[in-house]
Amino acid sequence: MRVVIISLLVFFVAVNGEGEQCIPRYFGHSSFACVCNATYCDTFSRPRVPAEGTFLLYTSDMNINRFLETSHDFTDIIKNGTEEVNEFTLDPEVTYQNVLGFGGAFTDSAAKNWLSLSPSTRDHLLRSYFSSIGIEYNIGRVNMGGCDFSWRTYSYDDVEGDVALEYFALQEEDTVYKIPMIQRAKELSEKPIRLIASPWSAPIWMKSNDQFQGMGHLLEEMYQPWAEYFVRFFKSYQEHDIDFWGVTAQNEPINGNVPFFWFNCMGWTADTQRDWIAGHLGPTLESNNLGDLKLMIMDDQRYLLPDWPVTVLNDTEAAQYVDGIAVHWYWDDFSSPNLLTRTHELFPDAFLLGTEACVGDKPYEVEVAIGSWERLERYANDIITDLNHWVSGWTDWNLALDTGGGPNWANNFVDSPIIVNETADEFYKNPMFYAMGHFSKFVQEGAQRIELTPISATSLNTVALRNPDNSIVIVILNKTEREIEARIQTPQEGSIIVVVGPRSLQTVYYV
Numbered sequence: 349m350r351v352v353i354i355s356l357l358v359f360f361v362a363v364n365g366e367g368e369q370c371i372p373r374y375f376g377h378s379s380f381a382c383v384c385n386a387t388y389c390d391t392f393s394r395p396r397v398p399a400e401g402t403f404l405l406y407t408s409d410m411n412i413n414r415f416l417e418t419s420h421d422f423t424d425i426i427k428n429g430t431e432e433v434n435e436f437t438l439d440p441e442v443t444y445q446n447v448l449g450f451g452g453a454f455t456d457s458a459a460k461n462w463l464s465l466s467p468s469t470r471d472h473l474l475r476s477y478f479s480s481i482g483i484e485y486n487i488g489r490v491n492m493g494g495c496d497f498s499w500r501t502y503s504y505d506d507v508e509g510d511v512a513l514e515y516f517a518l519q520e521e522d523t524v525y526k527i528p529m530i531q532r533a534k535e536l537s538e539k540p541i542r543l544i545a546s547p548w549s550a551p552i553w554m555k556s557n558d559q560f561q562g563m564g565h566l567l568e569e570m571y572q573p574w575a576e577y578f579v580r581f582f583k584s585y586q587e588h589d590i591d592f593w594g595v596t597a598q599n600e601p602i603n604g605n606v607p608f609f610w611f612n613c614m615g616w617t618a619d620t621q622r623d624w625i626a627g628h629l630g631p632t633l634e635s636n637n638l639g640d641l642k643l644m645i646m647d648d649q650r651y652l653l654p655d656w657p658v659t660v661l662n663d664t665e666a667a668q669y670v671d672g673i674a675v676h677w678y679w680d681d682f683s684s685p686n687l688l689t690r691t692h693e694l695f696p697d698a699f700l701l702g703t704e705a706c707v708g709d710k711p712y713e714v715e716v717a718i719g720s721w722e723r724l725e726r727y728a729n730d731i732i733t734d735l736n737h738w739v740s741g742w743t744d745w746n747l748a749l750d751t752g753g754g755p756n757w758a759n760n761f762v763d764s765p766i767i768v769n770e771t772a773d774e775f776y777k778n779p780m781f782y783a784m785g786h787f788s789k790f791v792q793e794g795a796q797r798i799e800l801t802p803i804s805a806t807s808l809n810t811v812a813l814r815n816p817d818n819s820i821v822i823v824i825l826n827k828t829e830r831e832i833e834a835r836i837q838t839p840q841e842g843s844i845i846v847v848v849g850p851r852s853l854q855t856v857y858y859v
């Protein structure tokens with residue numbers, strides 16, 4: 349009996365410092381989700397400063413752990429208990445891009461799911477993402493008007509021919525749903541939240557096809573009213589004390605060039621986006637005192653690189669207004685990450701930022717797979733790859749969806765790191781949530797990627813960063829079923845020797 353009690357104590361102390369533990373539940377997939385309700389939710393405290401000569405290691409794996417914290421000494425003694433050894437050298441003096449951050453999207457549907465919970469469960473959800481006992485997201489994307497993750501189609505001015513935007517008005521989706529959610533997130537967060545707005549479609553009377561979905565583009569005579577609409581949006585949110593950090597010119601501009609495309613979209617080519625930014629959006633945003641709003645182009649798949657930015661940024665009129673290039677992840681399996689590096693080399697002053705990603709979107713995938721470990725691996729792998737190819741941050745899609753992956757008026761259901769069960773007043777934190785946290789909790793805004801070089805072939809996916817406070821973060825993903833020993837030689841502290849368990853994700857942290 350005593351033995352049992354002691355081992356339980358050890359277990360609880362070992363897992364994630366002083367925080368509340370994950371309450372695991374299986375839903376028939378490869379791993380478990382952590383259950384939160386009105387009175388309970390697992391937490392993740394900030395890493396303490398590791399003692400001199402030691403580093404902290406945080407481990408999540410398929411079978412047992414979420415953010416398990418352990419402490420280890422830097423050493424030069426080779427353990428060699430494992431069969432497979434992968435060696436690396438770390439060079440913090442070789443630096444790459446600056447990090448902007450990590451986050452998710454305050455969509456209409458995310459806000460509706462959030463609001464369907466009781467007030468204390470709601471706070472557990474937002475604390476999990478934004479607070480100092482959560483994974484500390486600092487980016488939030490917001491749909492400007494309706495998107496597919498809305499329960500109806502709408503814009504902020506559905507009065508035909510209202511080019512003066514006299515009837516422009518935020519809708520219930522903003523005032524009742526998203527704005528309260530954003531405001532509460534801001535209250536619970538210690539960091540500023542960088543909000544990014546993205547439109548899916550203009551009002552249908554501004555478009556060639558008179559519909560929110562399907563193939564169609566903005567009518568040329570509407571180029572200026574559509575730019576003014578952006579300004580009205582930002583001013584309306586300012587009235588609710590919400591300022592935006594950035595804006596993308598259009599969500600997935602390619603979709604609106606596809607016949608019968610099935611959810612909200614509006615078609616642009618790189619040429620029309622360039623001309624609209626140069627002649628209308630750029631000057632209109634600039635002359636309306638919206639602060640240092642970051643304008644991003646593309647907001648679409650990686651395979652469009654580098655041609656899309658080349659077309660827009662080779663034009664000095666357009667380029668003067670553009671700060672960054674936004675990328676989505678949906679076809680990353682079919683396009684090389686070297687496209688990101690080439691784009692960076694062509695336009696070193698424009699940041700690259702991941703603005704949307706989710707799983708369960710393909711027809712051959714299950715929409716919602718609560719507890720899927722493979723989905724954590726896909727997130728972590730893509731984030732590591734992006735960071736290793738000049739991308740400054742990574743933004744997930746819906747912050748929360750229901751158990752069917754919605755609501756979505758166009759039946760485009762997908763998965764989310766947090767699945768809400770309204771009936772039970774519970775939510776489930778998927779492995780994907782922890783994938784995000786292995787980066788967002790440790791990598792601060794302004795961190796720089798630093799050089800981590802494998803000395804021989806490796807089966808591990810790795811990335812290293814240095815924070816503005818000089819702490820070092822190394823993320824290691826092992827997708828294999830094998831145990832691998834990672835030996836990372838640092839310039840001063842000695843070696844970091846970590847046994848990377850099968851199917852695990854780890855973060856090394858030291859100061």
Ligand SMILES: *[C@@H]1O[C@H](CO)[C@@H](O)[C@H](O)[C@H]1NC(C)=O
Pocket residue numbers: 371384385386387388
């Ligand atoms: C909430 O979760 C905790 C921990 O699992 C559990 O003890 C408690 O009974 C739950 N509360 C409700 C209302 O389900």
Ligand SMILES: *[C@@H]1O[C@H](CO)[C@@H](O)[C@H](O)[C@H]1NC(C)=O
Pocket residue numbers: 426428430431
């Ligand atoms: C570690 O052990 C493996 C096999 O157990 C062996 O092949 C390898 O040479 C050893 N490496 C070192 C550095 O001792």
Ligand SMILES: *[C@@H]1O[C@H](CO)[C@@H](O)[C@H](O)[C@H]1NC(C)=O
Pocket residue numbers: 658659662
């Ligand atoms: C960029 O612009 C220059 C001059 O305006 C032009 O000569 C060149 O062909 C353009 N390059 C691309 C890739 O469009």
Ligand SMILES: *[C@@H]1O[C@H](CO)[C@@H](O)[C@H](O)[C@H]1NC(C)=O
Pocket residue numbers: 751769770771772
């Ligand atoms: C949601 O909660 C209800 C009520 O507790 C339960 O019957 C249902 O199975 C839950 N759904 C999921 C996906 O767990």
